[in-house]
Amino acid sequence: MKLASAARDEIIAHARQDSPIEACGYLAARDGVVSRAFRLTNADASPEHYTLVPAEQFAALREMRKSGYELCAVYHSHPASPARMSREDLRLAFDCGLSYVIVSLAGEEPDVKSFTIHDGEATAEEIEMIATIEEKP
Numbered sequence: 273m274k275l276a277s278a279a280r281d282e283i284i285a286h287a288r289q290d291s292p293i294e295a296c297g298y299l300a301a302r303d304g305v306v307s308r309a310f311r312l313t314n315a316d317a318s319p320e321h322y323t324l325v326p327a328e329q330f331a332a333l334r335e336m337r338k339s340g341y342e343l344c345a346v347y348h349s350h351p352a353s354p355a356r357m358s359r360e361d362l363r364l365a366f367d368c369g370l371s372y373v374i375v376s377l378a379g380e381e382p383d384v385k386s387f388t389i390h391d392g393e394a395t396a397e398e399i400e401m402i403a404t405i406e407e408k409p
Contacts, residue, residue: 287349300341
């Protein structure tokens with residue numbers, strides 16, 4: 273995954289802001305680079321799991337399409353545990369075409385990791401950091 277530094281900074285800021293509950297949202301790409309984060313509400317308001325709000329999901333998808341982006345990942349935070357897929361995360365990872373990005377706040381510095389899911393198994397996905405790119409209108 274190619275991830276723009278501004279998008280990474282945005283999901284870390286979201287995780288910090290929503291802590292101690294899990295933050296969640298979508299990541300969108302254009303031209304092969306993930307450069308937009310769409311903050312969504314954790315309807316569960318839980319520190320251990322999240323549920324996306326359907327109306328917000330649809331609004332984010334409409335905005336992506338309108339702006340020439342495509343959905344490529346779901347992100348959420350782990351306020352007090354490592355950036356790894358939990359059993360709950362694997363159970364809820366429905367779309368094997370998406371990446372699943374986790375922001376951990378458990379260490380001294382935030383840790384961001386990405387995973388793909390196939391047959392119920394998580395595989396770590398390399399994140400290549402890209403300098404912040406200028407947004408196209």
